[in-house]
Amino acid sequence: MSDIDARDQELNDMILQGKILEAFDEFYADDVVMEEDGDERVGKEANREYEEQFVSALQEFHGAEIRSRAVDEENNVTLSDWFNDMTLEGAGRVQQEQVAVRTWNEDGQITNEKFYKLG
Numbered sequence: 001m002s003d004i005d006a007r008d009q010e011l012n013d014m015i016l017q018g019k020i021l022e023a024f025d026e027f028y029a030d031d032v033v034m035e036e037d038g039d040e041r042v043g044k045e046a047n048r049e050y051e052e053q054f055v056s057a058l059q060e061f062h063g064a065e066i067r068s069r070a071v072d073e074e075n076n077v078t079l080s081d082w083f084n085d086m087t088l089e090g091a092g093r094v095q096q097e098q099v100a101v102r103t104w105n106e107d108g109q110i111t112n113e114k115f116y117k118l119g
Helices: 003-016 020-027 044-057
Strands: 028-036 039-042 058-072 077-088 092-104 110-118
Touching: 003 020, 003 058, 003 077, 003 092, 020 028, 020 044, 028 044, 039 044, 044 058
Parallel strands: 028 110
Antiparallel strands: 028 039, 058 077, 077 092, 092 110
16 A cells, blocks of 8 residues: 555544544645635635535434545545435435545645545
């Protein structure tokens, strides 16, 4: 298992354990760019604020699973195919399928993460 593969697996495990903010603090670079639904956020501070809002809106976490993963060691990219089942304030129960594409730097930090919704 490569370093990037191990780091990605460790990050995913923390998220599955509900340690979303702790995982964010540990794995994301200060200059991280994150994109979801065409909305791009730049910098760790702005992205952590977004993650805090998500965690605050999370009323109940019914479960999640990673259906598949891929690692491109040559380009330092990992992909995770997620299924999430949760209840969010203002939205009710949501079942979501998405792929997270992460680019990692040489220090084992995520510099770019983009989410693609499925279905």
